[in-house]
Amino acid sequence: MDLELSEDQALLAATTRRFLDAESPTTAVRALEHDPRGFDPTVWRKGAELGWTSLLVAEADGGGSVSGRGVCDLALVAEEFGRSVAPGPLLPVNVVAEAISRSAGERLRAEVLPGLLDGTAIAAWAGPMPVTADVDGDRTVLTGRIPIVEAAAQADHVLVTFVDRDGTTGQALLPTTTDGMTITPLGGLDLVRRFASIDLDGVAVAPDQRVGDDASADDAIERQVQVAAVLQCAEVAGAIDQVFTMTVEYLGDRYSMGRPLASYQALKHRLAEHKLTVETCHAITTAAARAVADRTDEAADLASVAQTWLGTHATELVQDCIQLHGGIGVTWEHDLHLYLRRVTVDRATHGTPEDHADRIADLLLGAAS
Amino acid sequence: MSTDDLEPVEDFRERARVWLAANMPPNIDAYFDRTDERRTVEDQLQRRLWDGGFAGICFPADYGGLGLTPAHQVAFNGEVVPYDMPYSLNVPTLGILAATLVDFGSHEQKARHLPAILRGEERWVQFLSEPSGGSDLAGVRTRADRDGDVFILNGSKIWSSGAYAAQFSMCLARTNWDVPKHRGLTMFLLPIHHPGVTVEQIRQVDGSMEFCQEFFDDVEIPVENVIGEVDDGWTVATRLLVHERMAVGGGSQYTSGRSVGHGGGGGDDNDLIDLLRARGLAGDTDARRLLAESHARRLVARHLVERVTGGLRSGALPAPAGSLMKLFTATNQARRVEIALTLAGPEAVVWPADAEGATEIAAGIGRATLGRQGIALGGGSNEIQRNIISERVLGLPREAAADRDVPYKDVRHGSR
Ligand SMILES: Cc1cc2nc3c(=O)[nH]c(=O)nc-3n(C[C@H](O)[C@H](O)[C@H](O)COP(=O)(O)OP(=O)(O)OC[C@H]3O[C@@H](n4cnc5c(N)ncnc54)[C@H](O)[C@@H]3O)c2cc1C
Numbered sequence: 001m002d003l004e005l006s007e008d009q010a011l012l013a014a015t016t017r018r019f020l021d022a023e024s025p026t027t028a029v030r031a032l033e034h035d036p037r038g039f040d041p042t043v044w045r046k047g048a049e050l051g052w053t054s055l056l057v058a059e060a061d062g063g064g065s066v067s068g069r070g071v072c073d074l075a076l077v078a079e080e081f082g083r084s085v086a087p088g089p090l091l092p093v094n095v096v097a098e099a100i101s102r103s104a105g106e107r108l109r110a111e112v113l114p115g116l117l118d119g120t121a122i123a124a125w126a127g128p129m130p131v132t133a134d135v136d137g138d139r140t141v142l143t144g145r146i147p148i149v150e151a152a153a154q155a156d157h158v159l160v161t162f163v164d165r166d167g168t169t170g171q172a173l174l175p176t177t178t179d180g181m182t183i184t185p186l187g188g189l190d191l192v193r194r195f196a197s198i199d200l201d202g203v204a205v206a207p208d209q210r211v212g213d214d215a216s217a218d219d220a221i222e223r224q225v226q227v228a229a230v231l232q233c234a235e236v237a238g239a240i241d242q243v244f245t246m247t248v249e250y251l252g253d254r255y256s257m258g259r260p261l262a263s264y265q266a267l268k269h270r271l272a273e274h275k276l277t278v279e280t281c282h283a284i285t286t287a288a289a290r291a292v293a294d295r296t297d298e299a300a301d302l303a304s305v306a307q308t309w310l311g312t313h314a315t316e317l318v319q320d321c322i323q324l325h326g327g328i329g330v331t332w333e334h335d336l337h338l339y340l341r342r343v344t345v346d347r348a349t350h351g352t353p354e355d356h357a358d359r360i361a362d363l364l365l366g367a368a369s
Numbered sequence: 370m371s372t373d374d375l376e377p378v379e380d381f382r383e384r385a386r387v388w389l390a391a392n393m394p395p396n397i398d399a400y401f402d403r404t405d406e407r408r409t410v411e412d413q414l415q416r417r418l419w420d421g422g423f424a425g426i427c428f429p430a431d432y433g434g435l436g437l438t439p440a441h442q443v444a445f446n447g448e449v450v451p452y453d454m455p456y457s458l459n460v461p462t463l464g465i466l467a468a469t470l471v472d473f474g475s476h477e478q479k480a481r482h483l484p485a486i487l488r489g490e491e492r493w494v495q496f497l498s499e500p501s502g503g504s505d506l507a508g509v510r511t512r513a514d515r516d517g518d519v520f521i522l523n524g525s526k527i528w529s530s531g532a533y534a535a536q537f538s539m540c541l542a543r544t545n546w547d548v549p550k551h552r553g554l555t556m557f558l559l560p561i562h563h564p565g566v567t568v569e570q571i572r573q574v575d576g577s578m579e580f581c582q583e584f585f586d587d588v589e590i591p592v593e594n595v596i597g598e599v600d601d602g603w604t605v606a607t608r609l610l611v612h613e614r615m616a617v618g619g620g621s622q623y624t625s626g627r628s629v630g631h632g633g634g635g636g637d638d639n640d641l642i643d644l645l646r647a648r649g650l651a652g653d654t655d656a657r658r659l660l661a662e663s664h665a666r667r668l669v670a671r672h673l674v675e676r677v678t679g680g681l682r683s684g685a686l687p688a689p690a691g692s693l694m695k696l697f698t699a700t701n702q703a704r705r706v707e708i709a710l711t712l713a714g715p716e717a718v719v720w721p722a723d724a725e726g727a728t729e730i731a732a733g734i735g736r737a738t739l740g741r742q743g744i745a746l747g748g749g750s751n752e753i754q755r756n757i758i759s760e761r762v763l764g765l766p767r768e769a770a771a772d773r774d775v776p777y778k779d780v781r782h783g784s785r
Contacts, residue, residue, distance in 0.1 A: 003679055252765070262765045268759035276696055276758070279673060280697065282676065283673040283675065284669045287675070305664070305669065309669055356661075358658070358661070360661035360665060364642060364661070365645070
């Protein structure tokens, strides 16, 4: 967590934590394993009342941040999600809500935003990879496949990126019931986070379904990628912080050869390294959140640096914490695997560490060299 | 003076920007230059900062400093990047020893030395480690025996960087052998060019002669030169080490501009980019990812320092958390040096006599690997930092110690 929170931010984090502890303990997470939705809509709606869906949305549209830096505020919520491996489409709903609030037309704002804000509607974000658009005058028709989309099968709307034959990108918000759109649920490691593939076969896009225009699309998509990276990193930071805390406690309580495991230097040194990893993860995530919130020149760089850093180090940390737990660590009964599932999934969705390393190299060297 | 009366940070920054542009020469990347000529240049640069009113930003105004806040120092650090600066004064003189003197020096000690340090007239070093061991700092065996108004010092210190070119030291010695190790130590302000002190230089792997060993033969130290209290040297040493971790980690409020922690040795982004281009690897996926990792590590280090120094100041983190920065600086640098070595290829180990450009960068990287572990040892080894983090940040059980609560004279020693 950011060590320099305002009072309101600290309150948001504390309220979210208390709420998740009460409404979404890991027993509740486990109970949702076979639930097709993967989250409890009542809990989600109550969370929306706490601000989970409105922090990136303009006040004029019914949203509002608590600190003036909505991305930092939302990162606090995401961190609490990680801490309790909470279910719920936090990342896609917020990315899409911000996109609508920033650049959709009147109709989408009026018809879609209120539902996202109060938690009665869900939006999926199909990410930056475009499907193909055939443009004929006012008529735009989309064809293509988006292989992995979070919450697509649970969503009412999906924000899709497309590119036409001239290389012009754009985005559209489509109902998931649109003709020609096939959504196929996928299996995956996380017990409650659902993914699906989306196939578009001649899906017609009306002008009032467009989000943003040709001129602004690339910037808008880049912004979405950055916000997604920050939210994902914040979630991972919360998750490893919790796993680390559990491990320190466990090693203090468990004895071997007449003394606590936590008194063996070999293990103490590993915990010291893990503490360092937890701190570097918080540090770079905070820096990225601030830069993305403030839209500084470093935002793209820091967002990807954070993603490569956490993506590379978080899973290793959790795996070693499992090792330090001994046999109990690889049981279904222990909660450690819930965290391992979450950080392993986070490592590879919305860009792998390698993808983000490539983005960094492009920034440093230029894409074409 | 309350902080409200101080010059606003942004005004200070603006004033510094204008002054630096008019007064300081451009940066010539001389971070690792340890020649006598360079040292003289840096002493003069420090004098220039002093004359311009920009020396000792966070040092007390009563002793020649500006009495400003860490935020002023951070602002200043942001402005000095394009200019040549007295880097080698940052560590250990300003960031470690002058900082400790602020905390524990007597009025006379501070009045005499702090302004002189800030004018660029005194270099200080630390006499802590001994031939018998550095990690067990509280186990030092150099002895100081009281004789009226003086202490008589006998023994030897080692690995003191730059002692031959310095004027003063802080020397930790044992003044009481009848109590357990931490309670019988005293910190002394010891002039280096002083009767009975012999300094010998030691050649380091990279060929440099920075390291020194000192021999003390009946060296007389006046009682006024005790820093802190007699037999309470451990308190001073602990504080000194906190400053050291801050300074080496790159988070000291007493240093201006770059010091050890800021990426040195791992190759700058620009060096690595030049290398990649020269070696035709700018389009190579593996090479690009290594470059990205090196860059990412630099940013992570920077933001870790920001987080930890902020946390130490606000009290969100306990003082020993400074070890997080020290440990990360060392392990991060090791990895960055290895990345640079990979990217540099064979020219890092064998180079043409007239190496220049990318070839010279590669050779520099090769040489940097030789001293790679230095930063993992100096200022307390990685293992000692891990002890500190686990015991004093995480609160895990202390290591069993055979010398705890034992009068020091009865403690066993090894043969090396
Ligand atoms: C570049 C550089 C600059 C230096 N500058 C100075 C200076 O200016 N002044 C000064 O006084 N000293 C200085 N030193 C010395 C430095 O502080 C010591 O080298 C360091 O503390 C280690 O002590 P040692 O060399 O005696 O190794 P030892 O203490 O003998 O340690 C040997 C190995 O054992 C490990 N070890 C030791 N004890 C433990 C333990 N309890 N638990 C786990 N592992 C342990 C160490 O980590 C190390 O890997 C410098 C060293 C370097 C490399």
